[in-house]
Amino acid sequence: MSAAEGAAPVLRNATRDDLDAIMLIENSSFGREAWSRAAMTEELSGSHRHYIVAVLPADGPAPERVVGYAGLLSARGSGEGDIQTIALAVEHRGYGTGRRMLRALVTEARDRGASRIFLEVRADNPVARGLYESDGFEQIGVRPRYYQPDNVDAIMMRLTLRNRSAPLVLGIETSCDETGIGIVRGDTLLANAIASSMDEHARYGGVVPEVAARAHVEALRPTLDRALADAGVAYDDLDAIAVTSGPGLSGALMVGVSAAKALAISLDKPLYAVNHLVGHVGADVLRTGDEHDPIEFPTVALLVSGGHTSLLLARDLVSDVELLGETIDDAAGEAFDKVARVLGLPYPGGPQIDRVAASGNPKAIRFPRGLTLPKDMAKHRYDFSFSGLKTAVARWVERAQDAGEEVPVADVAASFREAVADVLIGKAIAACRDTGVPRLLLGGGVVANARVRELAVERAAAAGIELRIPPLSLCTDNGAMIAALGAQLIMAGYKPSGVGFGADSTLPVTEIQVR
Amino acid sequence: MAYTWTGRPPPRIPSGYPVDVLLAIDTSLGTSVGVLTSDGQRFDATSPNPLKHAEVIGELIVSALSQSGVSAEGVTGVVVGMGPGPFTGLRVGIAAAEAFAAGRGVPLYRVVSHDGVVEGFPGAEGEHLLVVTDARRREVYWSRYVREGDTWRRVHGPAVGKAAELPEGVPVRDGNEAGLLATNLAVLATRMRAEGTDFVTEGALYLRSPDVTPSTGPKRVTR
Numbered sequence: 001m002s003a004a005e006g007a008a009p010v011l012r013n014a015t016r017d018d019l020d021a022i023m024l025i026e027n028s029s030f031g032r033e034a035w036s037r038a039a040m041t042e043e044l045s046g047s048h049r050h051y052i053v054a055v056l057p058a059d060g061p062a063p064e065r066v067v068g069y070a071g072l073l074s075a076r077g078s079g080e081g082d083i084q085t086i087a088l089a090v091e092h093r094g095y096g097t098g099r100r101m102l103r104a105l106v107t108e109a110r111d112r113g114a115s116r117i118f119l120e121v122r123a124d125n126p127v128a129r130g131l132y133e134s135d136g137f138e139q140i141g142v143r144p145r146y147y148q149p150d151n152v153d154a155i156m157m158r159l160t161l162r163n164r165s166a167p168l169v170l171g172i173e174t175s176c177d178e179t180g181i182g183i184v185r186g187d188t189l190l191a192n193a194i195a196s197s198m199d200e201h202a203r204y205g206g207v208v209p210e211v212a213a214r215a216h217v218e219a220l221r222p223t224l225d226r227a228l229a230d231a232g233v234a235y236d237d238l239d240a241i242a243v244t245s246g247p248g249l250s251g252a253l254m255v256g257v258s259a260a261k262a263l264a265i266s267l268d269k270p271l272y273a274v275n276h277l278v279g280h281v282g283a284d285v286l287r288t289g290d291e292h293d294p295i296e297f298p299t300v301a302l303l304v305s306g307g308h309t310s311l312l313l314a315r316d317l318v319s320d321v322e323l324l325g326e327t328i329d330d331a332a333g334e335a336f337d338k339v340a341r342v343l344g345l346p347y348p349g350g351p352q353i354d355r356v357a358a359s360g361n362p363k364a365i366r367f368p369r370g371l372t373l374p375k376d377m378a379k380h381r382y383d384f385s386f387s388g389l390k391t392a393v394a395r396w397v398e399r400a401q402d403a404g405e406e407v408p409v410a411d412v413a414a415s416f417r418e419a420v421a422d423v424l425i426g427k428a429i430a431a432c433r434d435t436g437v438p439r440l441l442l443g444g445g446v447v448a449n450a451r452v453r454e455l456a457v458e459r460a461a462a463a464g465i466e467l468r469i470p471p472l473s474l475c476t477d478n479g480a481m482i483a484a485l486g487a488q489l490i491m492a493g494y495k496p497s498g499v500g501f502g503a504d505s506t507l508p509v510t511e512i513q514v515r
Numbered sequence: 516m517a518y519t520w521t522g523r524p525p526p527r528i529p530s531g532y533p534v535d536v537l538l539a540i541d542t543s544l545g546t547s548v549g550v551l552t553s554d555g556q557r558f559d560a561t562s563p564n565p566l567k568h569a570e571v572i573g574e575l576i577v578s579a580l581s582q583s584g585v586s587a588e589g590v591t592g593v594v595v596g597m598g599p600g601p602f603t604g605l606r607v608g609i610a611a612a613e614a615f616a617a618g619r620g621v622p623l624y625r626v627v628s629h630d631g632v633v634e635g636f637p638g639a640e641g642e643h644l645l646v647v648t649d650a651r652r653r654e655v656y657w658s659r660y661v662r663e664g665d666t667w668r669r670v671h672g673p674a675v676g677k678a679a680e681l682p683e684g685v686p687v688r689d690g691n692e693a694g695l696l697a698t699n700l701a702v703l704a705t706r707m708r709a710e711g712t713d714f715v716t717e718g719a720l721y722l723r724s725p726d727v728t729p730s731t732g733p734k735r736v737t738r
Binding site: 203204205206208210211213214216217218220221224225235250251253254255256257258259260261262263264265266267268271338341342391394395398399498499500501502503 | 540567568569570571572573574576577580586587588590602603606607608609610611612613614615617618619620718719721725726727728729730732733735736737
C-alpha cells in the first residue's frame with residue numbers, strides 16, 4: 001500500500017520535537033545543500049518564523065509520522081513574507097500536500113499583514129515552478145548560478161496578495177513637546193516611537209515653544225528611524241504619510257509639517273494633513289490587543305492635556321466632529337503644573353499632584369468648580385475654566401503660610417485634584433446625557449491622573465455610559481493616532497491634502513483633514 | 516519536488532538616472548530649493564518671502580525636481596543650509612532635508628548658509644568680504660571671508676552681533692538683498708566632498724539661546 005492511499009496528511013504547527021523527523025527529510029531531499037541541524041533548530045524557534053509539518057496521524061500502535069514540513073519568514077506588519085522552504089518525503093510527493101502547505105503559509109503571511117510573498121526556486125525544478133505559478137506566483141528575476149556546487153540558477157518569484165484594504169501609514173506629530181512618529185496598518189498599531197523634550201522644559205516650569213521646536217528638529221531623524229525599525233518596515237513600503245497640521249504650537253507644528261511634505265515627496269506617496277484633537281479620538285480605533293473592541297460612533301470625547309481641555313462630539317471620525325466646549329483660560333494640565341509649583345512640587349505637576357494626593361483628603365478643602373454655577377451654565381455649559389481654581393489654591397496656601405501654619409500639601413493636592421476631576425467628568429457626563437450619546441472617550445495626558453480615571457469609571461457606570469480609555473501611550477501626544485486618523489481617511493476614500501497646506505495653531509476640530 | 520529558499524531578492528535599483536544628483540534646501544533667508552544634476556545643470560525654485568516657509572517648501576521641492584526632470588528616486592544626496600537665520604523658518608528647511616534624506620536613504624550634507632551667499636561671487640586674490648544677514652532685534656548674522664584662488668574661505672563666523680560692531684573697512688555682501696540659490700549650496704557641497712572639507716556636524720546654527728529665563732518660583736497672588 002502506498003502512503004498516499006492511506007489517510008491524507010494533516011497540517012499542524014511544527015515543534016522542536018519534530019526536529020529529528022524534519023532532518024531526516026531535509027537530508028534525503030537536499031543532499032549537499034541540506035541545512036544543518038543547528039540551522040534548522042534556529043529556523044524552528046526563530047522570531048518572525050512560522051513552520052508547519054504535514055503528519056500522518058497516529059494509527060493504533062503506529063505513532064504519528066512527519067512526512068513533510070514548510071516554513072515562512074514574515075515579520076508581522078512588514079508587509080512581506082518569504083517562503084523559506086517546502087519539503088516532502090519522496091513517497092508523499094505529487095498528492096497535493098505541498099500545495100496545501102504552501103497555501104497554509106500564504107494564509108499565515110496574509111494574517112501577518114503581508115501583501116507580497118517571495119520565494120526562490122531552482123531553475124531545473126519545473127514541477128515546483130509549476131506549483132508556484134499555478135498558485136499565482138510570478139517570476140520577478142533570476143539569480144545566475146545561485147545554487148552551488150550544481151551551478152543552477154535561482155528563479156525569484158513573488159505572489160502579490162490583492163484586496164489590500166489596510167494602508168500602511170506613517171504619522172508625524174509635533175504639536176507640542178513630544179516628537180511622535182507612529183506607523184499603523186489600517187487599524188493595527190505597528191509602531192509608536194516618541195521623543196519628549198519634557199525634561200528640558202522642567203527648569204522653566206512649562207513648555208517653552210522655542211525649546212520644543214528645537215528639540216523636534218533634533219529628534220526627527222532618530223525617531224523616524226526607530227519607528228520604522230519597531231514596525232519592521234522600510235520607507236518604500238509606506239502607502240501614505242499623515243501629519244498634524246494643528247492645533248498646537250506654531251513653530252513646533254512647522255517642523256512636522258515640513259518634514260512630512262519632504263518625506264511624502266521623497267517617497268512619491270500621498271500626504272494627509274490632519275487635526276491633532278481628532279487624532280486623539282482616532283487613537284481608539286487602533287487594535288492594540290485582542291480584547292479591544294472597535295470604537296463606535298457617535299461618541300463624546302474629553303481631551304485633556306497640558307495644552308488642551310476640549311469636549312467633542314464625534315458623530316463620525318472622518319466626517320463629522322463638533323466642538324461642544326473647551327477651556328476659556330488655562331488647560332487642565334497647565335493648572336496641575338501651576339498648583340504643583342505653588343506646593344513646591346517639580347514639573348510636570350500632574351504626576352506629582354497625583355502622588356501626594358493619594359494620602360490626602362479630597363474633601364478637606366472645598367475649592368471652586370469653574371463654570372458650574374447656574375449663571376455660567378447657560379453660556380458655558382460645556383466650557384471649562386481652571387484659572388480661578390489655580391488662584392484659589394494659591395490664596396489658600398499663602399493664607400496658611402502667612403499664618404505660620406504648616407501647609408497640608410496632601411490635602412491641598414487631593415482637594416485640588418478632586419475639583420478638577422469633578423468638573424471634567426461632570427461636564428463630560430452631562431454632554432453624553434444631553435446629546436443622548438451613551439459613549440465617552442478619554443484622551444490626552446491628564447488621563448494618566450488616577451482620580452480623573454476613577455471618577456470617570458464611577459460616574460460613567462452610574463449613568464449607563466460606555467467609557468473608553470485607550471492605553472496611556474496612545475492618550476498622550478503620539479504619531480500613531482495621527483497615522484490612525486490618516487488610515488481611516490484613506491479607507492473612507494478621502495483624497496490627499498497635497499503639499500500646499502501650512503501649520504495652523506488654531507485649527508478648529510470641524511476641520512478633520514486640511515486640504 | 517523539494518526546494519529551498521535562502522536570502523532575499525536584490526534591492527530595487529533605480530535605473531536611468533544620473534549617478535550623482537543633489538537636492539539642496541535652504542530656508543535661512545527666503546525658501547530656496549534646487550537640484551544640481553551630475554552634468555552640472557542647476558534648477559532652482561525659490562520664494563523670496565521671508566515667511567511662509569512651511570507652506571511653500573513642498574511645492575518648491577516638487578518644482579525643482581520637475582524642472583530638472585529628476586524623480587525623487589533619482590536624488591543621490593541632500594544638501595541643507597544650517598543657517599544662521601531666523602529660527603522658525605530655518606528649521607523648516609532642515610526638517611525637510613532630514614526627512615527627504617531619510618526617505619530616500621541618501622546622505623545629508625550640512626553646510627553654512629552664508630557660504631552659499633558667496634559661492635560663485637567674484638573677487639580678487641586676498642580680498643576680504645563680509646556676508647551679513649538680518650538677525651532681527653537690531654542685530655545681524657555675519658561671516659568674514661578671504662578670497663583664495665577661485666573661492667572664498669570663511670575666516671570668522673558665522674556670528675551674531677550689532678551692525679555697528681562689524682569690522683570696519685571690509686566690503687559687505689548683504690545676504691538678504693543678494694538672496695541665496697540653493698544650488699549654490701549643492702555646488703559648494705560637491706566641492707567640499709571633493710576636497711574632503713568637514714561639513715557642519717552640530718545642529719542648526721541658531722547662534723542664540725532660546726529667549727526664556729528659568730522659573731524663579733511661584734508669584735504671590737495675594738498681597
